[in-house]
Amino acid sequence: MLDVIRSLKSLLKTSRVRIDNTVFRLHYTVTVLVLLTFTIVVSMKQFVGDPIDCLKSREVTESYVNTYCWIHTTFSMPNTYNKEVGKEIPYPGVGSNTESMDELKYHKYYQWVCFTLFFQAALFYIPRWLWKLWEGGKIQALMMDLDVGMCGEAEKKQKKKLLVEYLASSQRHHDWYAARYFICETLAFANVVGQMFLINKFFDGEFLTYGLEVIRFSEMDQEDRLDPMIRIFPRVAKCKLFKYGASGNLETHDAMCLLPLNIVNEKIYIFLWFWFIVLAALTGMVLVCRIILVVCPPVRVYYLNFRFRTVHLDHLHTVVRRxxxxxxxxxxxxxxxxxxxxxxxxxxxxxxxxTRAPKDSTA
Structure with missing residues (x-):
């Protein structure tokens, strides 16, 4: 466990060489760390202790009921959500078995939450892995330790000369380098949006509006509201199992099960809903900026000037225009x-x- 924690801490280490922007780093550092942390929490809750605890009849052992209901899923009854708890029903979604099988809502996801979270973390890291592979240490090689201002004048002059010569001789040969980075940023945006639809499919179409329903729930009157987290992540659900009796007849046993793991799941996914929305919005704004920079070359000058105030604007104009x-x-x-x-x-x-070079030599 300590090795796992140390590996998670390494994701937050700031590299000396920056080959991407802050928003892109949010995908493969903060988001991956959060998802892996959630994976560990859910795994510990799921595999250490009792992730499900069912009320049973005397004819069936407790371990059998718990294992059966965990494997074969539990279900809720949507038509009981609006009934009064304590008078008509014991818990929202739990009532008498008068509904047909088609009217029941089955909860099939909870065994797979830890695996899904780990898969999501891997998907968030793929754009970073791809960009690191394509980048190939180019920036680190060109830096030549020039990030350290305290170096000898002769050494600094020689390194600057080498860097300027490389930049001049390789002009117009870096477009594919930039395109690869833009592709990775686009992949990061597609990933976070795609994952929202993936989770929505995982929860049978409940996730896309989950955060909005939670917000609406907090603004409703106490008497009229139904917690959407209980509907999607029920803490109590029903389970039906069958066995043969002493005479060989088929017996039906109805169990009511506590799902304490869903208390954790509901908090995890409400956080992920808001985080994915923020991350998608930030990444979308970055992509809009990229499009503007691609189609409008003059903006590139002012973008550099805004980022690096010490550089003379006329020099930036010359370098960018050529x-x-x-x-x-x-x-x-x-x-x-x-x-x-x-x-x-x-x-x-x-x-x-x-400026000294002929213009047609750089065209």
Whole structure:
């Protein structure tokens, strides 16, 4: 368990080299950590202790009833949700067996929650894994320890010269590099939106409106409201099992089961609903910014100027105008990683070099 906790802590470590943005990091650090933590919590509750506890008849052993109802699912009765607890029914969704099998709502998900959460965590990490594979340590190689401002003047001058020469000689050869990153950001957005529909399917169409129903529930009168968390994650449900009696006749046994694990599940998924909404909105805004940067080259200049205030605006104009989208993206990534004053000097040297070079040589 300690090894697992240490591996989770490693997700929050800040890398010296930044090859993505803050919103993208939320997908593969915070979200993955949260999902893996929830996986451990649910697994401990599910496999350590009693995830289900059923009231039984004397003819059937307790362990048999609990195991049977856990494996073969429990069910609720939707037409009892509006009945008065304590007078007509013992608990919302639990009543007498007068309904047909088609009118019952079966709860088949709870055995699979821990596996689903782990699968979700893996999906959130895939865009990061893919980008790290495609990036191949390019930024780290180009940094040449220029993120440390305290270095010898001769050494700094030599490294700046090498970096400027590389940027000038490889102009317009970084578009695929930028495109790969944009693809990974798009995958991250598609993943978080797709996972909301995946969970919605997992809960038989209840998840997409889950958060809104919880908000509405909190605003309703005490007498008129039904907790949507109880409807989706019942804490008490029914189970029906069959066995042969002493004479060989088929006997039906009706059990009422406590599902304490659902107290945890309901809190997990209300948090995930709001977190996925926020994450999808932030990632969507980032993608809109990317589209603007792709279709409107002048915006790239002011974006760099906003991010790196020390660099002269005219030099940014020169570098961005002479280069492509990929060149701009590589310059932005370098600006995130090397010392601000050194980056200013790199952009200045690059702009002076491009100004002296014939325009048709960079076209």
């Amino acid at each position: 280069g492509s989208l990929g060149d701009w993206f590589l310059m932005y990534m370098l600006g995130q990683n090397i010392d601000s004053m050194i980056f200013k000097e790199v952009v200045t040297d690059m702009a002076n070099r491009l």
